[in-house]
Structures are given as structure tokens and as C-alpha cells.
Amino acid sequence: MDLRLNGKTAFVSGSTRGIGFAIARALLGEGVAVTVNGRSDAGVQEALRRLRSEFPDAEVSGLVADFDDPAQVQDLLGALGDLDILVNNVGLFGLARFEDVSDDQWQRYFDVNVMSGVRLSRHVLGGMLDRNWGRVIFVGSESGVNIPGDMVHYGVTKAAMLALGNGLAKLTRGTGVTVNTILGGPTYSDGVADAVARVAQDRSMTADEMKAAIIGANPTTLLQRFIEPGEIAQLALYLASPLASATNGAAVRADGGVLTAMV
Secondary structure (H helix, E strand, C coil), rough: CCCCCCCCEEECCCCCCCHHHHHHHHHCCCCCCEEECCHHHHHHHHHHHHHHHHHCCEEEEEEEEECCCCHHHHHHHHCCCCEEEEEEEECCCCCCCCCCCCCCHHCCCCCCHHHHHHHHHHHHHHHHHHHCCEEEEEEEEEHHHHCCCCCCHHHHHHHHHHHHHHHHHHHHHHCCCCEEEECCCCCCCHHHHHHHHHHHCCCCCCHHHCCCCCCCCCCCCCCCECHHHHHHHHHHHHHHHHHHHCCCCCCCCCCCCCCCCCC
């Protein structure tokens, strides 16, 4: 299928690993010029090396910025030109008891998970509206709908992301610009793999045993396994394309059936 993306430009935040990297890779495969982003120069350069090795003729560049640092974010925004596609993917997650999460930690989660999307979208949305075409995609989570008790801070920020995407979509009325959110389910990203390995070691289990235990403890999953980052990327690819012109202001699920509501 021709997704009609060749020649478009995209920025994917938090894209040196995991879901963000998979989305950047998928976009490059469709002929999109992609800018990747990470917190360290070493991470960005390694991502660029991998992508250029697979797509030697592709146009791919990188920008270093930690979204926990407003000064670095401002430098990044100053380096970003006009975009056709913005993928707000960067985010923090972690298990923690509600009573153990300090005000400073709450603020950090909001700065990275919510304000990153605010700042990037504010920077590019006006230009998209002027050109009458653009795509803003938020990589959200089912945890923003069904807030987990062991990650209240994370779930609340993902709920805020859903609200942000819904509100921004209303600014695109009657244009060729869309704003949508992907509701991902349990995905075996690099960060999740690292966390699983740590927990497995603490419990004298193998990583595969730990993965199976985590999925087995989820009573609603229909997929019965972790989602792969590339599976999230395929949905992002569709939402980024002109073929998704009728999908706007939506929370589109790629959750493996974890959410049980019909809508």
C-alpha cells in the first residue's frame, strides 16, 4: 500500500530506542525525512548509525535534548524547521507507591510526559494550519484510561496527554491537519525490557519467565503477550499518512485488548 508519505518531514521525540525508534524507522521506510531525538549525543549517534545502515539513501538527522531541561528544549525548538509530522513519543515511566512519589518527581513527570507535547505542538501547529496539512501524533498508553495503582503518577500524565490531544484537534477544524493519540498497551520496549530484567534478577527468574508472569497477571489482555514496538509503529505510520484524513481527535487503540470498554 502506498501511504503517500514520500518527501514528508517528521520529528519523533524520544526516538533513539523503543517505540520512538520503531516509529522513526517505519517513517524512513516510507521515504519520510526524519529527525530523531535523545538525551545524549552518544544515543543519538548510535540511533543514526543504525538507521543509516538500514536506509543508506534516507534523509535522517538527530537533535540532542533532554525534555527535563527547559533550556535544552528551547535549543531544540530553535533548531526545528517546518514539519509535516510531529510524533510526541518521549516519556518517563516507573513503578512507585503513591505515597513515595515526591512533588519534584510529579513535576518531572509532567514536564517530560505532558509539557514536551505542549511545547513541541505549540511550535509546529501554527505552520501546519497555515499550510493546511499536518499530523500531530501522541504516543499514549492504556494507563491513561485505566490508571494503575502502582503508577498513579504515570497514568495521570498519560490521561493529561489524552486531554491535550483532544483539545488540540479542535483547533484543526476544517483543515487538513489532524491530531490523534495512540493508546498503546503493554509493549516490550527497551525500557520495559531493562525493567523486566532487573525485576527478574531480583526474583531469581529468567526474563522470559518474568515476561510470562506479567502477562499472566493481566486478566484482560486478548493478545496474551507483550506488544512489539514495531506494531505500535505501524499504527503511527497510518495515522501520519494522508489515508487517515478522516481520523481526527481520536484515541486509537493498539492495546492488545487490555481495555475492556467498547469505545
